[in-house]
Amino acid sequence: MTPKILVTGSAGQIGAELVPALRARYGRDQIVAAIHKAAGSPLLREGPVETLNVSDSSAVSRVVRQYGIDTVYHLAAVLSATGEKSPDLAWEVNMQGLKNVLDVARQAKLRRVFWPSSIAVFGPDAPRKNAPQNAPLNPTTMYGVSKVAGELLCNYYFLKYGMDVRCIRYPGLISSEALPGGGTTDYAVEIFYSAIQKGSYSCFLEKNSTLPMMYMPDAVEATLKLMEAEPSKVKRHSGYNLAAISFSPEEVAAEIRKQMPAFKVTYSPDQRQKIADSWPMSIDDSEARRDWGWAHRFDLSKMTGDMLARLGPRLASAQKGV
Ligand SMILES: NC(=O)c1ccc[n+]([C@@H]2O[C@H](COP(=O)([O-])OP(=O)(O)OC[C@H]3O[C@@H](n4cnc5c(N)ncnc54)[C@H](O)[C@@H]3O)[C@@H](O)[C@H]2O)c1
DSSP states (O other): OOOOEEEETTTSTTHHHHHHHHHHHHOGGGEEEEEOSSOOOGGGGGSOEEEOOTTOHHHHHHHHHHHTOOEEEEOOOOOHHHHHHOHHHHHIIIIIHHHHHHHHHHHTTOSEEEEEEEGGGOOTTSOSSSBOTTOOOOOSSHHHHHHHHHHHHHHHHHHHHOOOEEEEEEOEEEOSSSOOOSOTTTHHHHHHHHHHHHSEEEESSOTTOOEEEEEHHHHHHHHHHHHHSOGGGOOOSSEEEOOSEEEOHHHHHHHHHTTOTTOEEEEOOOTHHHHHHTSOSOBOOHHHHHHHOOOOOOOHHHHHHHHHHHHHHHHHHHHTTO
């Protein structure tokens, strides 16, 4: 059966690549892209688009009924750095928004819900290297608190109502198609833009701040793989650890320098350093690999090559006004 899908937060960094991937897979009109304040990429308008505030439960319910939705990818959220500036907003959007989506999904008897958690569920007491699936979850950011509570809520709806809710703990995501939306790993996208446009970059994290990262095509692949897995293979309904590569600003800069030897990076850590320091450097995702066959394709060198190959010509033609 071809799913009829609602994607909330479609205008964000993940939606910009997940919506086109879902449309390519299931058909353009099967995917309703919900946006909020930001319009997102023009690509979103190649299929149905709705404006939707996930804090408004009746609006979520209306869109689900109007389009006969049976599956929701609930991406709308306030991310880590923005969440530390506006903790009340982060709680409202991340928690009430998720509860609204889960309640509508329960009432409308939807087939499946996807909700992304994050490596932000871990706090300073988790092992810094290869943080295991069952590491202590004591985050020190409101974003992390909302992700831990969100995971528990998803698992509760599975246990209590038998709902098929599936979650991934994404690492920091790097994408060529959309700028990130206020997270602690945003530097790993900005560095590519700045390398191409200015030949230099001032990084807001320290040079040796290693964090778990992933290239967006791998994140999209993992999402589709988890959502298409046979229910018997999905053994947990809180967040699966998901990993690909771990690197520091210094390491990605060195990789960029292989193609742009004159590229210079300076380091001026800001308040986001504290958030980065509270997260693990790498995580163990062997459960995802075992349960539903997750395998990443992009290492640091392959990702860097692809980012520069995609962004280089695009930014050059934008500069010329083409
Ligand atoms: N990008 C990453 O590196 C990363 C890593 C881990 C987890 N995640 C999770 O993945 C999901 C999507 O992340 P993203 O990077 O695309 O985020 P983003 O910030 O780029 O996009 C989030 C979108 O949510 C929308 N939004 C905010 N408040 C809303 C509201 N009240 N109603 C409806 N929409 C609203 C915003 O307009 C934005 O388009 C989030 O749950 C995030 O926590 C992302």
